[in-house]
Amino acid sequence: MTYIRRWLEGRLSDALATSPAVLLQGARYIGKTTLARRLSASALDMSNEQHAARLELDPLGTLLRAEKPVLVDEWQLRPQTLWDIKTLVDSEGASGFIIAGSAGYSRLEGFNQFPLTGRCGMLRLRPMAQAERRGLAVAPLADLLFGRSDEWGSPERLEHGAYMSIAVQSGYPGHAGLDAEEAYDALRRIAANIIEADIVRHQTRRDSAATRRGLSRFIAAYASHSGRIVDLLSIARAAGLNYKTAAKYLDMYDNAFLLDELPIWRPTADSQGFRHPKRLLSDPGMAAPLIGISRKELTGSPQLLGGLIETFVHAQLSAQQAVAVEPYEVECYDLRRSSKAGRSAAAYPLGEIDFVLRSAKRSAIAVVEVKARNRVKRDDADRIIALRDAIDSDAAARHEFASGVVLCCGDIDPTPISDRVWAAPMSALWTTGGARLAGEAPP
Numbered sequence: 001m002t003y004i005r006r007w008l009e010g011r012l013s014d015a016l017a018t019s020p021a022v023l024l025q026g027a028r029y030i031g032k033t034t035l036a037r038r039l040s041a042s043a044l045d046m047s048n049e050q051h052a053a054r055l056e057l058d059p060l061g062t063l064l065r066a067e068k069p070v071l072v073d074e075w076q077l078r079p080q081t082l083w084d085i086k087t088l089v090d091s092e093g094a095s096g097f098i099i100a101g102s103a104g105y106s107r108l109e110g111f112n113q114f115p116l117t118g119r120c121g122m123l124r125l126r127p128m129a130q131a132e133r134r135g136l137a138v139a140p141l142a143d144l145l146f147g148r149s150d151e152w153g154s155p156e157r158l159e160h161g162a163y164m165s166i167a168v169q170s171g172y173p174g175h176a177g178l179d180a181e182e183a184y185d186a187l188r189r190i191a192a193n194i195i196e197a198d199i200v201r202h203q204t205r206r207d208s209a210a211t212r213r214g215l216s217r218f219i220a221a222y223a224s225h226s227g228r229i230v231d232l233l234s235i236a237r238a239a240g241l242n243y244k245t246a247a248k249y250l251d252m253y254d255n256a257f258l259l260d261e262l263p264i265w266r267p268t269a270d271s272q273g274f275r276h277p278k279r280l281l282s283d284p285g286m287a288a289p290l291i292g293i294s295r296k297e298l299t300g301s302p303q304l305l306g307g308l309i310e311t312f313v314h315a316q317l318s319a320q321q322a323v324a325v326e327p328y329e330v331e332c333y334d335l336r337r338s339s340k341a342g343r344s345a346a347a348y349p350l351g352e353i354d355f356v357l358r359s360a361k362r363s364a365i366a367v368v369e370v371k372a373r374n375r376v377k378r379d380d381a382d383r384i385i386a387l388r389d390a391i392d393s394d395a396a397a398r399h400e401f402a403s404g405v406v407l408c409c410g411d412i413d414p415t416p417i418s419d420r421v422w423a424a425p426m427s428a429l430w431t432t433g434g435a436r437l438a439g440e441a442p443p
Contacts, residue, residue: 004173006035007132007322008125012098013039015121016069020089021097023116026125027257027282028102029190031173033073035125036098041067046077059084068096075101086115102256124257127171127283129319130430140320141429142357145366145403148325152414156427160374163409163426164299167312170285171319180295188289191219194256214241218249222259223281223290227307227314229264229334229352231276258282260314265331265356265365267390267397271345274334274352284312309372309426310354313407316429317355317368327360333367333387347394349386358399367404374410376423381406385418 015022016039026032037043044051044066054062055078063070063084075081081099088094099120114120131138144152158166165180172190175183195215221239236246253259260280264273281287287308288298298304317330333353335345355368367384384404391401403420407428414424 019121020095022121024100032100036071040069040071043071046074071098083115140324146326156431168295226281227310229278262332268345278332328357331356347390349383363399364402365399366402369406371408381417
């Protein structure tokens with residue numbers, strides 16, 4: 001299979017140059033090992049019996065003698081390896097460790113303290129974005145909205161049906177060359193394998209059948225709610241589970257990097273946001289297989305379609321963090337009426353705006369509203385305009401308003417709606433022209 005260069009490659013190279021170790025995290029089959037091997041001179045795989053035996057016999061010597069950079073793969077099978085690396089970093093000044101695994105370090109039972117704090121860079125490899133899988137030049141949408149790029153270029157012109165076909169594609173690199181039916185079957189196998197892995201890690205075999213059914217029902221219910229701000233109890237009820245069990249399963253899937261939860265951004269200290277996060281699958285292509293319906297049924301359901309499109313847009317925005325000139329975090333906006341809100345907070349619009357991109361370098365935000373239909377109506381931007389006006393007139397606002405955009409699934413040109421507010425096609429996420437090649441490290 002031809003290697004598709006990952007956007008995170010530049011960030012991983014930079015992290016190796018500045019940190020003794022780099023923890024590369026992400027879901028199973030997402031391409032962590034393939035990426036890490038491109039930058040490593042040797043590898044120690046904890047799932048390899050010979051490698052594991054060498055580490056058990058002489059862990060410090062084995063790690064120290066390995067040609068650097070060395071990939072330490074599937075570290076979660078031997079968590080003690082992280083402590084061994086800490087010892088070498090502290091006592092020998094060793095460096096050049098790429099640590100990869102398919103489990104979040106903070107969630108393993110009996111492993112509540114991360115030994116490499118202050119010694120380790122952390123990167124998450126996400127499903128491929130559309131521009132990434134096509135090898136296109138791209139200016140991340142955030143760079144446009146924050147004023148780091150000055151032109152929209154010529155977004156690809158697509159009809160509504162074409163957007164639906166793109167939205168259900170998986171970002172897993174192994175599926176890039178598969179047709180739709182083959183990719184669907186492959187994603188179902190991935191989901192089943194992840195469930196089995198969690199059963200082995202957390203349960204006895206006596207419980208495995210019931211746990212498998214519960215995990216399947218939970219992730220199907222979660223996928224049906226992807227793209228929505230919803231409390232966990234609602235998902236638990238939809239899955240026929242009690243809250244405690246649902247919380248346990250949420251941790252298991254979160255630990256496998258299949259889920260994302262976006263916090264609610266608040267414009268002022270006294271504003272009251274919805275207290276539950278926006279919940280999303282990390283890969284939109286997983287939605288139909290996890291729910292247990294066909295892709296056609298998914299895109300034909302008005303109830304599910306909006307969530308699918310939001311899940312897709314979030315996947316693009318999250319992947320573009322690796323190449324954005326302006327580092328940012330992805331959050332959402334959902335302000336609720338509160339008796340505790342001050343006079344300043346009362347000026348802000350109530351309700352939801354799909355995504356808030358919060359600059360990590362300065363006090364600025366950009367906002368993105370997503371529409372699953374093929375055109376943008378004037379009132380689609382009303383909440384963005386109201387937010388802009390409230391921030392502009394509020395001296396106590398936490399952030400300045402950079403700009404906002406309403407994205408739709410239609411054949412339209414990028415068009416200004418109001419001051420710093422645009423309408424644009426969804427294809428602006430992957431065919432907007434940029435000065436650097438996709439995958440090139442930002443300046």
